[in-house]
Amino acid sequence: MATGIASGSGQLHLREPVSWRISYGKAHSHSNLILNRMQNQINWSSGISKLLQVHRSNYSQCQVKINWKSRGGTIKSYLREGSTRYFDFAVIGSGIAGLRYALEVAKHGSVAVITKAEPHESNTNYAQGGVSAVLCPKDSVESHMQDTIVAGAYLCDEETVRVVCTEGPERIRELIAMGASFDHGEDGNLHLAREGGHSHCRIVHAADMTGREIERALLEAVVKDPNIYVFQHHFAIDLLTTQDGSDIVCHGIDTINTETQEVIRFISKATLLASGGAGHIYPSTTNPPVRVSISSPPKCCWL
Numbered sequence: 001m002a003t004g005i006a007s008g009s010g011q012l013h014l015r016e017p018v019s020w021r022i023s024y025g026k027a028h029s030h031s032n033l034i035l036n037r038m039q040n041q042i043n044w045s046s047g048i049s050k051l052l053q054v055h056r057s058n059y060s061q062c063q064v065k066i067n068w069k070s071r072g073g074t075i076k077s078y079l080r081e082g083s084t085r086y087f088d089f090a091v092i093g094s095g096i097a098g099l100r101y102a103l104e105v106a107k108h109g110s111v112a113v114i115t116k117a118e119p120h121e122s123n124t125n126y127a128q129g130g131v132s133a134v135l136c137p138k139d140s141v142e143s144h145m146q147d148t149i150v151a152g153a154y155l156c157d158e159e160t161v162r163v164v165c166t167e168g169p170e171r172i173r174e175l176i177a178m179g180a181s182f183d184h185g186e187d188g189n190l191h192l193a194r195e196g197g198h199s200h201c202r203i204v205h206a207a208d209m210t211g212r213e214i215e216r217a218l219l220e221a222v223v224k225d226p227n228i229y230v231f232q233h234h235f236a237i238d239l240l241t242t243q244d245g246s247d248i249v250c251h252g253i254d255t256i257n258t259e260t261q262e263v264i265r266f267i268s269k270a271t272l273l274a275s276g277g278a279g280h281i282y283p284s285t286t287n288p289p290v291r292v293s294i295s296s297p298p299k300c301c302w303l
Contacts, residue, residue, distance in 0.1 A: 083264050087112040087229075090253055090268035092236045095122035096211075098274035099218040103178075105270070106227040112266050113228060114255055116235040116290065120215055123276050123287050127211025129195065130203040133168035136192055139200040141165050151197035172204055180217035182206050233258045239271065 079086040088109025091098045102111045113119070134144050144165040149156050176182065182204050183191040193203040206213035222228050238254040252267040279287035 083262060085112060085264065085266050087266060087268045088270070090114065090266045090271045091274055092253065092272065093122070093274035093276060094119045094219075094230065094232075095124040095274065095276055096214055096218065097276070098272065099215075099222055101272055101274060102228050103218070103221055103225060106225050109227065109269070111228045112268065113222065113230045114234045114236055114253065114266065115230065115232050116258065117233065119219055119222075119230050119232050121288070121290050122215065123279070124211045125215045126286075126288055127214075128208045130193060130205030130210045131168070131172065131214075132195075132198065132202045133172045133204060134165065134200075134202055135169055135172065135190060135204065136200060136202060139202055143199055144168075144202065147198050175214060175217060178217045178221045180206070180214055182210075182213070231255070231264070234264060236275070237263075240265070240267070 089102070089105045089111045091102050091111060091113045092115075094113055094115035098113060098115075102113050105111055115121075132144065134141055141162075145158075145161050148161050148165065149158065152161075172182075183206060185191040190204055192201040193205055194201040195203050204210075222230060234255040235258050236253050236255050239250050240252040240254065242249050242251065250271045252265065253271060255264045255266065256262070257264055277287070279285035280289070
């Protein structure tokens, strides 16, 4: 359920949960559409802009600026007031989706990555086989698309397949530029394997632990980025929302620090849900549960 906050007020408070109204349009499950719409997320709605401008320009005596040094030696800082943190972007989840998004939007402001366990503990870390992309001169995007649609029993969204197959090679090059190390053949080129459903060799892999290598590279890039802060052992419990006519506007997240049992509030301009876990809607799944334990009621300083 969502927690409501007062629009245009300097105080956050709990009220009756509001119901969600979701308009389903044509969905595309690829990162490029998210990134193309980034500028729209960066622009504030007028109500929340005024709210956070008050906080940022008139800090109370308890507001402090936190500075710390990452393993890469970069000094980082962010704003906090009691148990409330202020960021431009908040991301729930530290898998490939959340980390890649964080690295992109960090070019535009501060980012909080919120994860309920250790940062590397995600489905991405346990992915094995590899990533398919057209990197062989004898291969083609059209062939990759056809293989995908056939393997998907013609149920795939063709536009989504087109985007994923077209952008795949560039995404692989981006991962390599970030430091991901994939297997190479004796000729020095990437070793491209062939798996079921594929008519060409197009599987980029790191032994049989491809996900672990991608997660490692992304986490190292995140640690080195001065605009990104990772909050591990923070379990997201609620979205902070206001009602704007028929729309629901999200202004941040309430979390529980599972080590201290303290409730920590994150106020952000944009919030991304990259928590994954959809595999657990099925009775059997190989996805890791990533369980957390909250042994006692959380400490809440604003109720």
